[in-house]
Amino acid sequence: MTSTLDDILSVAPGITDRNEAVREQRHRYRVRMLSAISISYLIDCLLLSLFFAAGTVPVQVPALYGLAGLGHVLILSFLHWVGVSDRVRSSQMTEWQMIYAIAVQLFFVVWAPSIATYFLSIIFIIFGFGALRISLRSAVIMWAMAIVATGAVLVIFRGERVGVAHPSAFESVVILSSFALVLLRCILLGYYASQLRIRMFKKNVNLAEEIAERKCMEAELERHHLHLEELVAQRTRALSIAKEAAETANRAKNTFLATMSHELLTPLSGIMGITELMKRNAADATTQNQLLKMGDAQNRLLHVINGILQHSKLEAGRLTLECNAFSLSSILKWVSSHLHPLADEKEIALAVADLSGWDGVEFFGDSARIGQIVSEFAANAIKFTERGGSVKVACEVVEVPGDAVLCRFAVSDNGIGISPEKLDRVFNSFEQVDGSFSRAYGGLGLGLAICKQLAELMGGKVGAVSKPGVGSTFWFTVRLLKDSSTASARSSAQKQS
Incomplete structure (x- = not known):
C-alpha cells in the first residue's frame, strides 16, 4: 500500500x-x-x-x-x-x-x-x-x-x-481463512519487494561496473596522456638538437661564405687593377674592346661576391648600419646617375622623383643602404622591362610625431610582370622568377632578399604589386630621423613664400 x-x-x-x-x-x-x-x-x-x-x-x-x-x-x-x-x-x-x-x-x-x-x-x-x-x-x-x-x-x-x-465459530473459520489469505498477500508483497531489491541490486552492480569501466578508461587516458607527454618531450629534445645542428650548419655556411668571399675578393681586386692598367695601355681598338668586356665580367663577379658576403653578414647578424646626415634628393640623384647609362642602353625612359623641396632638411640614417635598395629595385625594373619601356622612381615622406619621418620609396615599370603565385616568393633568398637553367635573365636571386633584410633593419618593410604583361611596383619604407632646426627653417621659408 x-x-x-x-x-x-x-x-x-x-x-x-x-x-x-x-x-x-x-x-x-x-x-x-x-x-x-x-x-x-x-x-x-x-x-x-x-x-x-x-x-x-x-x-x-x-x-x-x-x-x-x-x-x-x-x-x-x-x-x-x-x-x-x-x-x-x-x-x-x-x-x-x-x-x-x-x-x-x-x-x-x-x-x-x-x-x-x-x-x-x-x-x-x-x-x-x-x-x-x-x-x-x-x-x-x-x-x-x-x-x-x-x-x-x-x-x-x-x-x-x-x-x-x-x-462465533463460523466467524473464526472465516477469520483464519482471511489470515491465510493475508499471509499469502504478505508473501506476494514480500516477493514483489524482493524483486524490486534484486532490480536495485542489479542496477547498483551495473552502475558499479560502469564506474569501474570509467575508472579503467580514465587510467588508460592518463597512461596515454603520460605517453603523449613523453613523446612531446622526446620530440622537443629532438627538435632542439635538430635546431642546434641547423644553426651550427648555418653558422658554418655563413662563415664559409664570408671566408670564401674575402678570399675571392683579394685576387679579384688584383685582376681588376691589372685589367684597368691594360686598358690604359691598349694600343688597338680590338684589345680595348676585349678588356672592356673583361672589366664588365669582373664587375658582375664582384657584384655577386659582394652580395654573398653581405647576405652572410645579414644571416649572421654582423651587419651594422651607419647613421650619417644626408638629403633625400642626393640619394635619388646618385641612383639616376648610376642607372641612366643602363636605361639608355635599352632605350628605357627612367624618371626619378624631384625632391628638391626637401633639400633644406637633413635626415639621419644609412644613406648608402637606402641607395642600395632603390638602386636594386630600379636595376631589376630596367632588367625586366622590354626595350622602349619606362621606369619610374617615386618617394613619399610622411611625418610622424617627434623628430622621425617615414619614407616610402616605390619603383614602377611596365615590364613583363610577375604571376601572383611567384610574387610571394621573390623576396626569398636564392629565389628567381625564372629558376630554369635556360632563363633569359641572369642573377643569383639574393638582391631582393638582401633589400628586405636591410629595410627591416631600418624599421621598415618591403612589398610588391604586379600583374603579368602590365608591369610591377616594388616599394619599401624606412624610418629616418630629421634635423628639427633645418625642418623649422624649411617650414618658415614655405610660409614666407
Missing part, C-alpha cells in the same frame, strides 16, 4: 526527468505500485464479501471499503499527475499512505466490531510493510500513535478495553 518508486529511483545518481528512458521507467513503476495497491484493496473487499456471505457484516462494509481503496488509488494517482510525488521525499509519501490506510481500518473497527480483529491485523500488516519504507524512529512514533488511537476508538465507541473481538 505504500509508494516505493522514489526509493528505487533515488539509488541511481544522475537521473533527471528530462531523460525519456527514465520517465518511461518511472511510469512503469507507478503503474505497478498502483496495481499492487488496487489488488490489495480488492483482496480485502473479497474477504469482506465472505464475511457478508456469512452474515457477519452488512453489504455496506465491503462496498465502502472498496470505495476507500478507490479513493486511495485516485488520490495517489492525482499526486503523481501533478508532480507532488516528485517534489517530496518518498518517506513522506509512505507516511501519508500509512495514515490514510490506518484511518480506514480504524473506521471499520468502529463500524464492524464483529470483525475488528481482521482490521487490526491489517493495521499490523501496514506497519510491518511501512516500517521497511520509513525510518525506525518514524515507524515507532506512528506505531505508538496507532496503538493510542486504536485503544481510544475501542474505549470510546465500544466501551471495552483494548483487545480482540470474540467471533
Whole structure:
C-alpha cells in the first residue's frame, strides 16, 4: 500500500526527468505500485464479501471499503499527475499512505466490531510493510500513535478495553481463512519487494561496473596522456638538437661564405687593377674592346661576391648600419646617375622623383643602404622591362610625431610582370622568377632578399604589386630621423613664400 518508486529511483545518481528512458521507467513503476495497491484493496473487499456471505457484516462494509481503496488509488494517482510525488521525499509519501490506510481500518473497527480483529491485523500488516519504507524512529512514533488511537476508538465507541473481538465459530473459520489469505498477500508483497531489491541490486552492480569501466578508461587516458607527454618531450629534445645542428650548419655556411668571399675578393681586386692598367695601355681598338668586356665580367663577379658576403653578414647578424646626415634628393640623384647609362642602353625612359623641396632638411640614417635598395629595385625594373619601356622612381615622406619621418620609396615599370603565385616568393633568398637553367635573365636571386633584410633593419618593410604583361611596383619604407632646426627653417621659408 505504500509508494516505493522514489526509493528505487533515488539509488541511481544522475537521473533527471528530462531523460525519456527514465520517465518511461518511472511510469512503469507507478503503474505497478498502483496495481499492487488496487489488488490489495480488492483482496480485502473479497474477504469482506465472505464475511457478508456469512452474515457477519452488512453489504455496506465491503462496498465502502472498496470505495476507500478507490479513493486511495485516485488520490495517489492525482499526486503523481501533478508532480507532488516528485517534489517530496518518498518517506513522506509512505507516511501519508500509512495514515490514510490506518484511518480506514480504524473506521471499520468502529463500524464492524464483529470483525475488528481482521482490521487490526491489517493495521499490523501496514506497519510491518511501512516500517521497511520509513525510518525506525518514524515507524515507532506512528506505531505508538496507532496503538493510542486504536485503544481510544475501542474505549470510546465500544466501551471495552483494548483487545480482540470474540467471533462465533463460523466467524473464526472465516477469520483464519482471511489470515491465510493475508499471509499469502504478505508473501506476494514480500516477493514483489524482493524483486524490486534484486532490480536495485542489479542496477547498483551495473552502475558499479560502469564506474569501474570509467575508472579503467580514465587510467588508460592518463597512461596515454603520460605517453603523449613523453613523446612531446622526446620530440622537443629532438627538435632542439635538430635546431642546434641547423644553426651550427648555418653558422658554418655563413662563415664559409664570408671566408670564401674575402678570399675571392683579394685576387679579384688584383685582376681588376691589372685589367684597368691594360686598358690604359691598349694600343688597338680590338684589345680595348676585349678588356672592356673583361672589366664588365669582373664587375658582375664582384657584384655577386659582394652580395654573398653581405647576405652572410645579414644571416649572421654582423651587419651594422651607419647613421650619417644626408638629403633625400642626393640619394635619388646618385641612383639616376648610376642607372641612366643602363636605361639608355635599352632605350628605357627612367624618371626619378624631384625632391628638391626637401633639400633644406637633413635626415639621419644609412644613406648608402637606402641607395642600395632603390638602386636594386630600379636595376631589376630596367632588367625586366622590354626595350622602349619606362621606369619610374617615386618617394613619399610622411611625418610622424617627434623628430622621425617615414619614407616610402616605390619603383614602377611596365615590364613583363610577375604571376601572383611567384610574387610571394621573390623576396626569398636564392629565389628567381625564372629558376630554369635556360632563363633569359641572369642573377643569383639574393638582391631582393638582401633589400628586405636591410629595410627591416631600418624599421621598415618591403612589398610588391604586379600583374603579368602590365608591369610591377616594388616599394619599401624606412624610418629616418630629421634635423628639427633645418625642418623649422624649411617650414618658415614655405610660409614666407
